[in-house]
Amino acid sequence: xxxxxxxxxxxxxxxxxxxxxxxxxxxxxxxxxxxxxxxxxxxxxxxxxxxxxxxxxxxxxxxxxxxxxxxxxxxxxxxxxxxxxxxxxxxxxxxxxxxxxxxxxxxxxxxxxxxxxxxxxxxxxxxxxxxxxxxxxxxxxxxxxxxxxxxxxxxxxxxxxxxxxxxxxxxxxxxxxxxxxxxxxxxxxxxxxxxxxxxxxxxxxxxxxxxxxxxxxxxxxxxxxxxxxxxxxxxxxxxxxxxxxxxxxxxxxxxxxxxxxxxxxxxxxxxxxxxxxxxxxxxxxxxxxxxxxxxxxxxxxxxxxxxxxxxxxxxxxxxxxxxxxxxxxxxxxxxxxxxxxxxxxx
Numbered sequence: 001x002x003x004x005x006x007x008x009x010x011x012x013x014x015x016x017x018x019x020x021x022x023x024x025x026x027x028x029x030x031x032x033x034x035x036x037x038x039x040x041x042x043x044x045x046x047x048x049x050x051x052x053x054x055x056x057x058x059x060x061x062x063x064x065x066x067x068x069x070x071x072x073x074x075x076x077x078x079x080x081x082x083x084x085x086x087x088x089x090x091x092x093x094x095x096x097x098x099x100x101x102x103x104x105x106x107x108x109x110x111x112x113x114x115x116x117x118x119x120x121x122x123x124x125x126x127x128x129x130x131x132x133x134x135x136x137x138x139x140x141x142x143x144x145x146x147x148x149x150x151x152x153x154x155x156x157x158x159x160x161x162x163x164x165x166x167x168x169x170x171x172x173x174x175x176x177x178x179x180x181x182x183x184x185x186x187x188x189x190x191x192x193x194x195x196x197x198x199x200x201x202x203x204x205x206x207x208x209x210x211x212x213x214x215x216x217x218x219x220x221x222x223x224x225x226x227x228x229x230x231x232x233x234x235x236x237x238x239x240x241x242x243x244x245x246x247x248x249x250x251x252x253x254x255x256x257x258x259x260x261x262x263x264x265x266x267x268x269x270x271x272x273x274x275x276x277x278x279x280x281x282x283x284x285x286x287x288x289x290x291x292x293x294x295x296x297x298x299x300x301x302x303x304x305x306x307x308x309x310x311x312x313x314x315x316x317x318x319x320x321x322x323x324x325x326x327x328x329x330x331x332x333x334x335x336x337x338x339x340x341x342x343x344x345x346x
Contacts (some may be wrong), residue, residue: 073194077125079171218255251311274336313344
């Protein structure tokens, strides 16, 4: 055999090796993202809220040859979540009373492409490509860091509470196809769903579970109070004088609140008193109650005599029931008054 024929044979052999599909295994795995936490979100917020979380997809291929390469096309899918009903137009998380908070997950910081679950649908999954060398002795690997971009739209009417939804199992799906060659550069599969004409195709679920959270803080506002006027009495008070006043407030839906009334400016122990406006030696006692039968005192001691309520998102009015009992002894003519501090805690 001549030298020319021998070289030609070697070149032919090399061509056959480069054209062959390798027989090795490629496996892709993902790390677990941290919680995508939006933090505190305001009711009817004027601007959207944003958050991100990241994870890494790593593909490993067993050793092939000195010049081998691998190419992977992977689809990373995210479903509706544990409290969701749809992917588009908005996903949903809920609080413990099942109140909804709408949000969305996107594939980029442009917040223009919704992140879906199933290849070939709209919205679809995030597609990533990995290309890497596969040395003979050690095998090869490639890795890509993937970011999930979350946004809560503005102007939502929300209830107070801690909101969350979780993505796990079939809601976090990794499907990939791969090509391996012993010599040269492996071509990328046409799609992650390709099962023929490639070196391999695999699907895995549950690989990157994560949770999305947000908190809507309780809130009360729009406080309005009215004065309690016991009217006029000629001389001493001989029978109970009953009057009412009101406390108005508007609290975010599901906001738990308590209302406390102090003892006023001139109390004698726990007995509230109105004082004569010009003669500070004279007082008229009175009491404030939580209900119309005037048996439950309204005070400022937690778990004893406060009034509790829960916001509805609309204005609420609570009635203060007052009573000036019959007086004992002389009462100076003139005007009497007191001032009560109202404390609303939520």
